[in-house]
Amino acid sequence: MFENIVLAFDGSEYSRKALQCAKAIAERFEATLCLVHVFRNPSDLLGYADYEKLFSKRKSAAQAVLDDALQELGHITFTVQEELQEGLEAEAILKVAESCKADLIVMGTRGLGAVKGLLVGSVSRKVIHYAECPVMAVH
Numbered sequence: 797m798f799e800n801i802v803l804a805f806d807g808s809e810y811s812r813k814a815l816q817c818a819k820a821i822a823e824r825f826e827a828t829l830c831l832v833h834v835f836r837n838p839s840d841l842l843g844y845a846d847y848e849k850l851f852s853k854r855k856s857a858a859q860a861v862l863d864d865a866l867q868e869l870g871h872i873t874f875t876v877q878e879e880l881q882e883g884l885e886a887e888a889i890l891k892v893a894e895s896c897k898a899d900l901i902v903m904g905t906r907g908l909g910a911v912k913g914l915l916v917g918s919v920s921r922k923v924i925h926y927a928e929c930p931v932m933a934v935h
């Protein structure tokens with residue numbers, strides 16, 4: 797039933813739980829698991845001398861988050877793809893879901909955001925609203 801699963805990972809405890817769910821489903825269905833992490837372009841600093849430096853710093857920090865996800869997956873029996881994306885989180889997750897023909901998106905209900913009162917984070921809300929495939933929100 798599931799061939800292409802997208803896991804949106806931000807390093808939060810919620811996304812770690814989501815990772816375990818995505819792993820179990822990918823194993824069960826021998827699906828391809830696409831790990832997505834999105835980082836923001838420091839566009840407000842465009843033109844400043846340090847822009848390039850800051851950009852590459854952000855990019856390598858983002859790659860480290862993906863590496864962490866890969867490590868957390870441990871031993872796997874299915875294909876994994878990595879997608880490091882630059883831009884707005886929900887938009888980038890949806891774009892990857894479309895390009896890899898996702899039939900399931902797995903993510904946390906919340907993430908690293910500081911506002912603890914929210915039931916569902918803004919990235920999850922947007923993805924749930926606009927995705928064209930089922931979304932599993934894990935908490």
Ligand code: ATP
Binds near residue numbers: 907
């Ligand atoms: P907010 O960001 O609105 O303050 P929050 O951080 O608590 O709230 P979200 O950002 O919506 O909640 O996080 C929900 C889920 O979305 C995370 O568990 C993760 O699966 C996914 N997600 C969030 N940010 C990213 C990101 N930068 N890259 C990939 N996935 C992400």
Ligand code: MG
Binds near residue numbers: 907908909917919
């Ligand atoms: Mg967040």
